[in-house]
Amino acid sequence: MSKPTALSIGIQRGRLEVKQFMRQRESVVFTMLFPLILLAIFGSVFSNSIAKGVTFSQYFVAGMIASGMVNTGFQQLAIMIPMERDFGTLKRLRGTPMPASSYFIGKAILVTLSMLIQVILLLAAGVIFFGVNLPTSAHKWLLLLALLILGSACSTVLGIAFSNVPKSGRGASAVVSPVVIVLQFFSGVFFVFTQLPHWMQQVAAIFPLKWMTQGARSVFLPDSFATREVAGNWETGRTFAIIGAWLVIGLFWSIRSFKWERD
Amino acid sequence: MSKVISVAGLRKSYGSNRAVDGLDLEIEQGEIFALLGPNGAGKTTTVEILEGFRDRDSGEVRVLDFDPSAKGNAGQQWRDRIGIVLQSTQDAGDLTVYESVSHFATYYENPKDAREVIELVGLTEKSDALGRTLSGGQRRRLDVALGIIGNPELIFLDEPTTGFDPEARRAFWSLIRKLRDEGATILLTTHYLDEAEALADRVAVINRGKIIEVSTPDQLGGRATSLATVSWRDGVELREEKSANPTALVSQLAQQFGGEIPELNVRRASLEDIYLEMIGGVDE
Numbered sequence: 081m082s083k084p085t086a087l088s089i090g091i092q093r094g095r096l097e098v099k100q101f102m103r104q105r106e107s108v109v110f111t112m113l114f115p116l117i118l119l120a121i122f123g124s125v126f127s128n129s130i131a132k133g134v135t136f137s138q139y140f141v142a143g144m145i146a147s148g149m150v151n152t153g154f155q156q157l158a159i160m161i162p163m164e165r166d167f168g169t170l171k172r173l174r175g176t177p178m179p180a181s182s183y184f185i186g187k188a189i190l191v192t193l194s195m196l197i198q199v200i201l202l203l204a205a206g207v208i209f210f211g212v213n214l215p216t217s218a219h220k221w222l223l224l225l226a227l228l229i230l231g232s233a234c235s236t237v238l239g240i241a242f243s244n245v246p247k248s249g250r251g252a253s254a255v256v257s258p259v260v261i262v263l264q265f266f267s268g269v270f271f272v273f274t275q276l277p278h279w280m281q282q283v284a285a286i287f288p289l290k291w292m293t294q295g296a297r298s299v300f301l302p303d304s305f306a307t308r309e310v311a312g313n314w315e316t317g318r319t320f321a322i323i324g325a326w327l328v329i330g331l332f333w334s335i336r337s338f339k340w341e342r343d
Numbered sequence: 344m345s346k347v348i349s350v351a352g353l354r355k356s357y358g359s360n361r362a363v364d365g366l367d368l369e370i371e372q373g374e375i376f377a378l379l380g381p382n383g384a385g386k387t388t389t390v391e392i393l394e395g396f397r398d399r400d401s402g403e404v405r406v407l408d409f410d411p412s413a414k415g416n417a418g419q420q421w422r423d424r425i426g427i428v429l430q431s432t433q434d435a436g437d438l439t440v441y442e443s444v445s446h447f448a449t450y451y452e453n454p455k456d457a458r459e460v461i462e463l464v465g466l467t468e469k470s471d472a473l474g475r476t477l478s479g480g481q482r483r484r485l486d487v488a489l490g491i492i493g494n495p496e497l498i499f500l501d502e503p504t505t506g507f508d509p510e511a512r513r514a515f516w517s518l519i520r521k522l523r524d525e526g527a528t529i530l531l532t533t534h535y536l537d538e539a540e541a542l543a544d545r546v547a548v549i550n551r552g553k554i555i556e557v558s559t560p561d562q563l564g565g566r567a568t569s570l571a572t573v574s575w576r577d578g579v580e581l582r583e584e585k586s587a588n589p590t591a592l593v594s595q596l597a598q599q600f601g602g603e604i605p606e607l608n609v610r611r612a613s614l615e616d617i618y619l620e621m622i623g624g625v626d627e
Contacts, residue, residue, distance in 0.1 A: 084449055084450070084452075088449075089449055089450060092446060092449050093446075096438065096442070096446055099437075099438065099442070100435070100437040100438060103437040103473075104437060164434065167432060167433050167434040168429060168430075168432030168433070168434055169432070169434035169435065171396070171429060171432075172427075172429060172432060172434065172489070174396065175394060175395075175396070175422065175425075175427035175429070176422060176427075176447065176450045176451075176493070177419045177420070177422040177423040177450050177451060177452075177493070178450040179419065341396070
C-alpha cells in the first residue's frame with residue numbers, strides 16, 4: 081500500500097470529526113440552535129428600525145453571522161481540544177504516524193461545515209421570520225464569501241491557540257464562553273455599535289470580532305448606512321487587514337504553544 | 344542482529360527529582376519483556392522516553408535503530424513500525440469500534456485488516472457499538488486494537504489488564520502471546536506480578552530510576568535456588584522451617600511421623616515475595 085498523504089488523512093479525520101459532532105446531540109443543539117433562539121428573542125423584542133430601511137433584525141443578523149464564525153471556530157475548538165487532551169485522544173494520535181497537520185485539517189473541515197450550516201440557518205430564519213433582506217449584488221455575495229473564509233480561518237487558528245489556556249477539559253467552557261460573550265457585547269453584536277460607550281468601542285477594535293461584524297454589516301446593510309459607522313464608511317480594507325493580522329498571530333501562537341498532552 | 348531496544352546510561356530529572364538515574368536496558372527481538380517497579384520508580388518516564396513522548400537529559404537510546412527524540416519525517420516512519428497502548432483512555436465515545444479501528448488503519452503504510460484485528464481482540468460482536476457503550480474490559484481491548492492495527496514490530500503495553508476479570512485477563516494474555524508468536528516484540532509494564540510471571544520471557548525490576556535486576560521470572564532474585572519453606576502440624580503446634588534441602592527434610596519428617604505428615608506444605612518464594620524483598624531492600 082502506498083503511503084497516505086497528510087491531506088488524505090486530514091480529509092478522513094474531517095469526516096470522522098463531523099460524524100462525531102453530529103452524534104453529540106447536545107452540542108449540535110447548543111451550537112446550531114442557540115443563535116437562532118437569540119435571533120428569535122432579539123428580533124421580537126427590538127422590532128423597531130434603527131435607520132431608514134434598516135430594521136434591528138437586519139443589523140442583528142449581520143452580527144450573528146459574524147458571531148457564528150467565532151462560535152463554530154474559536155469557541156468550539158477552544159472547548160473541544162482541552163477535552164480531547166484530557167481524554168487522551170491527542171496523546172494517542174501523537175503515538176501514531178498521523179501527521180500533525182492532518183489533525184488540524186480535520187478540525188478545519190469540522191469548523192467550515194458547522195459554520196456554513198450556522199450561516200444558512202441564520203439567513204433562512206432571518207428571511208422567513210424577520211423579513212431580513214439578502215444582498216442583491218454579486219459583489220456583496222463575493223464579499224460575504226471572502227469574509228467567511230478569512231474570518232473562519234482566523235477564528236479556527238485562534239481557537240487552537242487558545243485551547244492551551246483552559247487548565248482542564250471540564251473547565252474549558254467556563255473559561256472560553258465568557259470571553260466570547262463579552263466580546264459579543266463589546267463588538268456590537270447585540271447592540272448598535274455606535275451607541276456603545278467610546279472606551280468599549282476602542283477595546284473592541286483591538287479584537288477581530290468587531291471587524292467581522294462590521295464586515296458582515298457591509299454585506300447586509302444598504303451602503304447608505306455606512307455613513308453611520310464610526311469611521312463614516314465600511315473600512316473594508318482595514319477590516320480584512322486586521323482579521324488577516326489576527327490570522328497570522330493565531331497561526332504562530334498555535335504552532336508555538338500546541339500541546340498534545342496535559343502537563 | 345541488533346537489539347529492538349537498547350538503552351545505556353539514561354538520565355532524566357524533574358527539578359531535583361532524578362526520575363531516571365543511569366538506566367541500562369536491552370530488549371531482544373520477539374520477546375515479551377516486563378518492566379516491574381513501584382509507583383515513582385521511573386517506569387513511566389522510561390517508557391515515555393522510549394515511546395518518543397518525552398525528551399531525555401542524557402544517555403543513549405535506540406528503539407528499532409532509531410533515536411525516539413528525533414523530530415520530523417523520520418519520526419513518522421518510525422511510528423509506523425511501533426504500536427502504543429496507553430493507560431486507559433476514554434476518547435472516541437461517539438464512534439463505533441469498527442469506525443475507530445478502520446480509521447486508525449489509514450494512518451499506516453501497511454496496516455492489518457480492521458475486521459481481523461477486531462476479531463483478534465474479541466470485539467466482533469461489538470463492531471457496531473459506540474465506544475462509550477463498551478465495558479471497561481472491552482474498552483481496553485479496543486485500545487489494544489488501535490495499538491496493533493498498524494502491524495507494529497514493537498508494541499508498548501502500559502498496565503494492559505487493569506480492571507479485567509480473571510477470565511478476560513486469561514483471554515488477553517493469550518492474545519499477547521499470539522502477537523509475540525507472530526514476531527512482534529512486546530514491552531509490558533504492569534503492577535500484577537502474576538501477569539509478569541505468566542506472560543514475560545524476561546522481567547526487569549526498576550527502582551529509584553535504576554534497573555536492579557534483569558532475569559527470567561523463575562530465576563529473578565535467586566528465586567530458583569532460594570530456601571523453601573516447609574510447614575507441618577506437630578500436635579497442636581504449626582511448625583515451619585526454611586530449608587535448602589526440603590526433600591531431605593520431608594523424608595525425615597515422614598519417618599518421624601511414620602507415614603503421612605499432618606498438613607504438610609512445601610513452598611518456594613513467589614515472584615511477589617522476591618519482588619517485594621528486592622524493592623524493600625533498596626529502600627533501606
